[in-house]
Amino acid sequence: GAGVSQSPSNKVTEKGKDVELRCDPISGHTALYWYRQRLGQGLEFLIYFQGNSAPDKSGLPSDRFSAERTGESVSTLTIQRTQQEDSAVYLCASSLDRTNEQYFGPGTRLTVT
Amino acid sequence: SQQGEEDPQALSIQEGENATMNCSYKTSINNLQWYRQNSGRGLVHLILIRSNEREKHSGRLRVTLDTSKKSSSLLITASRAADTASYFCATRGGGNKLTFGTGTQLKVEL
Numbered sequence: 001g002a003g004v005s006q007s008p009s010n011k012v013t014e015k016g017k018d019v020e021l022r023c024d025p026i027s028g029h030t031a032l033y034w035y036r037q038r039l040g041q042g043l044e045f046l047i048y049f050q051g052n053s054a055p056d057k058s059g060l061p062s063d064r065f066s067a068e069r070t071g072e073s074v075s076t077l078t079i080q081r082t083q084q085e086d087s088a089v090y091l092c093a094s095s096l097d098r099t100n101e102q103y104f105g106p107g108t109r110l111t112v113t
Numbered sequence: 114s115q116q117g118e119e120d121p122q123a124l125s126i127q128e129g130e131n132a133t134m135n136c137s138y139k140t141s142i143n144n145l146q147w148y149r150q151n152s153g154r155g156l157v158h159l160i161l162i163r164s165n166e167r168e169k170h171s172g173r174l175r176v177t178l179d180t181s182k183k184s185s186s187l188l189i190t191a192s193r194a195a196d197t198a199s200y201f202c203a204t205r206g207g208g209n210k211l212t213f214g215t216g217t218q219l220k221v222e223l
Contacts, residue, residue: 042213093156
């Protein structure tokens with residue numbers, strides 16, 4: 001079946017602009033995660049959804065970052081007033097529930113100029 | 114903050130040789146997972162080992178877990194050029210998130 005998809009695959013934006021990143025998880029997966037990966041580094045956890053609720057937002061780096069999930073499906077990560085340090089690959093993952101292995105999307109490469 | 118630290122940071126071997134990567138972590142865990150990442154994009158889940166397991170096999174992969182030392186190792190036997198990738202360990206504690214290590218870059222040369 002279809003895996004996790006993310007869009008856009010690449011996004012170049014000017015400093016100060018807002019961006020929206022989209023994640024379509026595997027159908028039926030109740031858990032959804034967002035991670036950030038800076039060049040040459042490991043993954044940083046951002047936020048976790050169980051259904052449409054986000055019980056763990058502890059990784060969001062600032063109030064410029066927000067995310068929502070609707071219909072226990074699609075999730076959107078929004079970054080307001082982007083800064084150059086926001087440049088990274090943003091990865092989304094989903095799993096059947098929080099105890100299972102996670103399936104990752106291909107990521108969105110965000111470049112803030 | 115990073116929970117796991119992989120060792121070595123980079124590894125270069127010849128095709129056919131075995132590759133061993135190690136992961137150390139700091140807090141108690143429910144399970145530990147290994148992932149592979151090609152070209153800095155999506156990760157692929159390789160294997161999950163639970164805290165009450167000591168060793169697990171999957172194809173050419175062998176994972177060990179020593180909870181007393183808070184460490185795990187991933188062994189790839191008879192490596193192939195296609196195994197060239199970055200490998201990450203990730204730990205799940207009592208919470209909801211996976212905490213990833215810094216990764217080992219493996220290069221398998223022909």
